[in-house]
Amino acid sequence: MSGLVMPEADAATMARRAEIVADMRIIVPGEGVVETVNEMRAFETDGLTAYRQLPLVVVLPETTAQVARILKYCNERNVRVVPRGSGTSLSGGALPLEDAVLLVMSRFNRxxxxxxxxxxxxxxxxxxxxxxxxxxxxxxxxxxxxxxxxxxxxxxxxxxxxxxxxxxxxxxxxxxxxxxxxxxxxxxxxxxxxxxxxxxxxxxxxxxxxxxxxxxxxxxxxxxxxxxKPEAARAMLVGFSSSEAAGQCVADIIGAGIVPGGMEMMDGPAIRAAEDFVQAGYPLDVEALLIVELDGPGPEIDHLIGEVEAIAAKNGAVTSRISTSEEERLSFWAGRKAAFPAVGRISPDYYCMDGTIPRKALPTVLAGMRQLSQKYGLGVANVFHAGDGNLHPLILYDANNPGELEKAEEFGADILRLCVKVGGVLTGEHGVGVEKRDLMGEMFSDTDLDQQMRVKCAFDPQHLLNPGKVFPQLRRCAELGRMHIHRGQIPFPDIPRF
Amino acid sequence: MSGLVMPEADAATMARRAEIVADMRIIVPGEGVVETVNEMRAFETDGLTAYRQLPLVVVLPETTAQVARILKYCNERNVRVVPRGSGTSLSGGALPLEDAVLLVMSRFNRxxxxxxxxxxxxxxxxxxxxxxxxxxxxxxxxxxxxxxxxxxxxxxxxxxxxxxxxxxxxxxxxxxxxxxxxxxxxxxxxxxxxxxxxxxxxxxxxxxxxxxxxxxxxxxxxxxxxxxKPEAARAMLVGFSSSEAAGQCVADIIGAGIVPGGMEMMDGPAIRAAEDFVQAGYPLDVEALLIVELDGPGPEIDHLIGEVEAIAAKNGAVTSRISTSEEERLSFWAGRKAAFPAVGRISPDYYCMDGTIPRKALPTVLAGMRQLSQKYGLGVANVFHAGDGNLHPLILYDANNPGELEKAEEFGADILRLCVKVGGVLTGEHGVGVEKRDLMGEMFSDTDLDQQMRVKCAFDPQHLLNPGKVFPQLRRCAELGRMHIHRGQIPFPDIPRF
Missing domain, CATH: 3.30.465.10 (Uridine Diphospho-n-acetylenolpyruvylglucosamine Reductase; domain 3)
Structure with a gap:
């Protein structure tokens, strides 16, 4: 079955596609070109499954020389290219475009x-x-x-x-x-x-x-x-009666100059969901749990555990346990690692956000999130990298209830706006992609975005590489006031070219 | 005395300068504009005193708004600007240009x-x-x-x-x-x-x-x-009978996963010059000395000292001492910190280079440097940040002997070429500035330099900010094939504009 991916395309478009596919087969011989709809389905989305799109054609090069020939070819013929790794990204960054070559790098595996x-x-x-x-x-x-x-x-x-x-x-x-x-x-x-x-x-x-x-x-x-590898690692479970107290404890640990190997936080709903799912031994009578891992030579770990315990006590910790074996350390982590699927068991759907804030703003943002939860009438479970201020709030909703998906998305956007308001940013480690593209204006001024776009223009003036991602609105390089494109005008990247 | 800095300038040039000075006085009132030759002398060079140049005018703004107005003014009028901090740079990066405003940031001091x-x-x-x-x-x-x-x-x-x-x-x-x-x-x-x-x-x-x-x-x-601050720090002095053995020891320490707080190396000439100058207690019968500082909690330090001692012994260390007090630790460092002036006592002149190499290439480069020393008939003393592969060879010469300065410079360039050959780079921490500008081609291909220049164009398409530094040859942004400058052509930055 050949690649009828553009059912409404006209004959000229289909002919151009066929020409590109044939040229790709010359550059990457053998199994490196995938063009049937069935085979291309495997590439139509990334880890953020809300978005789906089939590409023009999938190409899997094996050498740098092939990548160079593909990009040169596409650059000269004004063909867009979307690069892709394993496709696990969570913001739609590797999402194909219907008029773009999907350049899959999975054969570069040595x-x-x-x-x-x-x-x-x-x-x-x-x-x-x-x-x-x-x-x-x-x-x-x-x-x-x-x-x-x-x-x-x-x-x-x-x-x-x-x-x-x-x-x-x-x-x-x-x-x-x-x-x-x-x-x-x-x-x-x-x-x-x-x-x-x-x-x-x-x-x-x-x-x-x-x-x-x-x-x-x-x-x-x-x-x-x-x-x-660190010589040893031990983990602590520290429970608090409020997320705000746990957040303040995190800020104080870092403020004291201690840098744990990991410092994760879960709030009440997440703790209970995880414990119900994997029986990690978490306390169920607390509203926030910190998992603090200290690694290094044994004597250093002992020393730091004492310091962390003192800071936790000062912040009103109500429970504290220290792992005494490697098995116990791994069991402390088992609940955290299962938290996302665990939350999936208590809510029909959830929406995972990713924002980052200055550490000292943790108590403020956690309190603000609680207010937003009341405003939208939707629950939120918090599971996140507390030590570096990288939040992953999971907004609980039911897509079968009319309007709840939209409410969840608006709730999520409000959380990110709150992150920006306290001096944070819209993402921590999941990227902007297509998901947060339209929120970039909350974070950056037009001046900021123009300057970033000028840098983009310095690499790819025709906007052929992964267009439609990251930037809320691609301006022609010429519109930035100081550059223009040879070979005449190019259409805006949001409009498919053929 | 007014700023007659361009004795051969014509009347139109002098009038334009007077207009710029007057406008700067409007933007930065009070003491913030310096224009007499005597006062500007303080700014005519940086830490690399081989280059001297008076600027057009010195401006010392106090607020971001003033900096913004100055740059906007200069951008609109095609006036070049050289930014400057304290002027301690070692590659001529803050060197003034005769037709450029020198923007000194020293009043931003809070x-x-x-x-x-x-x-x-x-x-x-x-x-x-x-x-x-x-x-x-x-x-x-x-x-x-x-x-x-x-x-x-x-x-x-x-x-x-x-x-x-x-x-x-x-x-x-x-x-x-x-x-x-x-x-x-x-x-x-x-x-x-x-x-x-x-x-x-x-x-x-x-x-x-x-x-x-x-x-x-x-x-x-x-x-x-x-x-x-680390809880404690202890330093070790480890002597070797060759620089190559010391270099291999450094590579092995890092290869074992140990990251000392500092790991410095001195070779025979540097050891003897430093000991003669400050009596740090260095062994005089070795050809290379490592100063290895370990910091952190006490028990971790003790543990790591044992590991470093074992690695040193395996590499044939002939002496080893560990500081037993803070005073002794500081005395170990005193010789290293005085090494540059100490070398100044044994040679009429020296030329300090700054290159960086992959750590495992240390023995190769040290041996190569010895060969170059014989080829040029000039001594070299090595004092450097061995742990991160950042070399500071000091080439010894006498500027009063005709041709020796040129030989020293050629020797230095050969050392940097050797650094690049083994996979290293032309500089570690001193920048490129004007000193190494013409060596950039040794490191970067035209493609590399073009891409860097495109990025520069994305920030400063008229090449008004610190022109003549870093890049061996400034191309007009238009020549890079994809951008052009509004407002017509600009002259090449190497040619003074007025």
Whole structure:
């Protein structure tokens, strides 16, 4: 069955598509071009399943040279391109466009070099996050950023989204653990940014690429920093009678200069849902629970546990338990890791938000969220990376009740507006994608957005790379007042071209 | 005495200068405009005293609004601007241009906010690096990056150069410790990048700004992360019979996953010069000395010292001493800190280079440097941040011997080429400025440089901000193939405009 993906397309459009597909088959011979509707279904969405779209064609290159030829081809013929890793993103960043080539990097799946002297691993972008740790763990090392999807998500996707995880509080986001990349510009030119050394002269294009959500270039090789596994780790469960008290405890722990390996928080609804689901041994008579993990040499852990206990007591902690074995530590985490599906058991639907706030604003935002919950008449369960202020409120609703989905979305947007109001931002680790594109104006002024767009224009002046993502409104580069596009005008990217 | 800085200028040029000076006096009333030759002498160079140039006029604004008005004015009238902090840079980055306004940020000298809950300090860019630590040390905190010039250098200059220091091995460069900035674009528009939260959606313009050497915008406020002071610190002195063995020991320590607070290396000539100067108690019968500082809780330090000793022994260490008191720890550092002036006592002149290499290449590069020393017939003393591969070779020469200066410069360039050859870069923490501008082609391809220049064009399409620095050859934005400048052509920045 051939790719009749545009049932209403005219003959000229179909002919142009056929030409592109044929040219892609020349660039990527063998199994690397997927064009039937059935086969392309596997690529029509990402982890945010609310959005679905079939691409023009799916191409799975195997070499940097092929990626360069594809991008050069598309650049010259004004064809849009959406890059994609494993497709686990949560904001629609890898969502296909019906008139765009979907460039899937999953065949770039090899670990190329392990270099302990420089504490670096070189991997292709399709390697999963966890596979990097697997490649070095027998020698006592690991790759620190650990998004929940780490078994499936690709390191290339991690770079695109600047992925985080439970341990990014102490060990940093992807941006803090990537040393270098090879990337292909939309023009087909190949550049190398960074390397396995400390710093590079010239502009920090490596940092710019990290978190750019596939709008600036396609990464074809990544050098990451690996860390030695901590000698030991112990976790504490600390219960509070209010989320505000737990939030203040988090702010005080960080304010005291302690940086736990992880510091997660769950509120009453999340605690009870998780305990009911996996029996982690959580206290059921508290309204907030902190899981604080301390790692390092044993004596350091003992010392820090004492400090954390004192701060918790000062903030009115009502329960406190410290893991005494590796099994107990893992059981403390089991509830947290099962919290999302657990919430799924108590509510027909939930909407997961992702915002970040300055840590000291935690009590304010938690109180504000409670007020919003009353205003909208919808429950909210909070499960989040408290230590770094990255909230994941789960808004509970029932899509079968007319209007509840819309209420949930409006509730979510209000939470993000509250995050921005206290000095935070619209996202923590899930990206902007299509989901939060229209909220960017809440965070950024027109001046800010114009400047970001000028940077985009410096990489991809025709807006061919992942258009329609991140920016609320793409302006032609010419409209930014200082640049224009050769080859005449281009249509706005929101309008399919053929 | 008025500012007769351009003795050969014609009347029209002098009239235009007078008009700019008068307009600057309107924007910055009072003492904020300096235009006499005598007064401007204080600003004619930076820490790299080989270059001297008087500016058109010196302006010292006090508010962001004044900076915005100055840049807007200059942008509209095609006047160049060179931003400057304390002027301690070592690559000529703050060197004035005869036709440019020198924008000195030293009156932005206030610490605006101390926020322990978010572990952040907000400071104006003219605040010195050390003053930030002074503002928080009574509460047990400090600001980690510690360039040698920290008593004088400004935090704004640190952002511009992405400054490092002894402790950046463990605690990161400036880029890893800056959370947010307020900056003024050349257009006069004010943008805020980052904040006191974890991460921001949108492009990482904050990372891009850090290390951009004053070519993208003028920073008017900076939020930095502060750290809790380590509970304790102990230093080790480990001697080796060759630099190669010491270099291998450094690579092995890092390869084992140990990250010392600082790990510095000195070779034979530097050891003997320092010992002769300050009597630090260094062994004189070794050819290389490592100073390894371990910080953290006491038990962790004891544990790590044992590991480092074992690695050192495996690499043939011939002497090893561990500090037993704070006084002894400081005496270990006294020789290292006095090494530059100490080398100045044994050679009439020296030329300090700054390159960075992957750590595992240390033995190779040290051996290569010895060969180059023989080839050029010039001595070299090595004093450097070994832990992060940041070399500071001091080339010894006598400027009174004809041709020796040129030989020293060629020797230095060869060392940097060697750094690039082994996968390193041309600079570590001193920037490119004017000093290394012409070596950028050794490191970057034309494609790389074009892409960096496109990013520059996205911020400052007329090349008015700090022109002639960093890039070997400024191309008109239009020449990059995809942008052009409104208002017609602009002259090349290397040609003074009036």
């Amino acid at each position: 670990v190329l070099d392990i270099d302990y002297a420089n504490r670096a691993v070189i991997a292709q972008p399709g390697v999963t996050n966890l596979a990097i740790t697997h490649a070095v763990e027998q020698d006592g090392f690991y790759y620190a950023p650990d998004p929940s999807s780490q078994i499936a998500c690709s390191i290339g996707g991690n770079v695109a989204e600047n992925a985080g995880g439970v341990h990014c509080l102490k060990y940093g986001l992807t941006a803090n653990n990537v040393l270098g990349v090879e990337m292909v510009l939309m023009s087909g030119e190949v550049v190398r940014l960074g390397g396995s050394h400390l710093d590079a002269e010239g502009y920090d294009l490596l940092g710019l690429m990290t978190g750019s959500e596939g709008l600036l270039g396609v990464v074809t090789e990544i050098t990451v920093r690996i860390l030695k | 610490v605006l906010d101390i926020d322990y809950a978010n572990r952040a300090v907000i400071a104006q860019p003219g605040v010195t690096n050390l003053a930030i630590t002074h503002a928080v040390e009574q509460d047990g905190f400090y600001y980690a990056p510690d360039p040698s010039s920290q008593i004088a250098c400004s935090i704004g200059g640190n952002v511009a150069e992405n400054a490092g220091g002894v402790h950046c091995l463990k605690y990161g460069l400036t880029a890893n410790n800056v959370l947010g900035v307020e900056m003024v674009l050349m257009s006069g528009e004010v943008v805020r990048l980052g904040g006191s939260h974890l991460d921001a959606e949108g492009y990482d313009l904050l990372g891009l700004m850090t290390g951009s050497e004053g070519l993208l915008g003028v920073v008017t406020e900076i939020t930095v992360r502060i750290l809790k």
